[in-house]
């Protein structure tokens with residue numbers, strides 16, 4: 001497959017480049033433009049970003065591969081990143097992951113046949129106080145997970161419901 005940016009993408013990348021004195025600084029946001037356009041930044045897309053920014057392929061490759069948020073291969077429409085790091089693990093993160101695997105009929109790291117969901121086990125996402133939790137496609141967090149909540153999330157995403165940001169009550173601190 002040949003990857004090409006649209007004129008709109010190229011305009012956006014030019015705007016990004018104009019913000020920085022060194023074009024290397026535009027690498028991260030340009031990769032986002034690419035991922036938003038193609039759904040991933042595989043080797044060919046990384047090369048496209050490199051040539052668009054007039055940077056060496058190796059530079060863009062190194063940056064893209066450093067961050068897990070950039071998908072180096074095609075993923076499902078929705079990527080469910082289930083945290084199994086310490087706090088989430090202690091609060092049942094592995095049970096949540098196993099439940100999601102059963103519900104979707106895939107193992108962690110796989111994509112459903114219909115291309116709707118990719119399931120991943122990930123490290124801490126910085127929401128340990130709301131464990132166990134998962135993130136949907138580098139965006140919204142779904143917290144305090146239960147198997148029922150996972151089921152509802154998957155059904156909502158399947159039926160095209162817009163996922164709302166969860167309103168999270170902060171723990172009250174008593175000031176003496």
Ligand code: FES
Pocket residue numbers: 083084085086087088089123124125126127128129131133
């Ligand atoms: S351990 Fe899961 S968000 Fe930090």
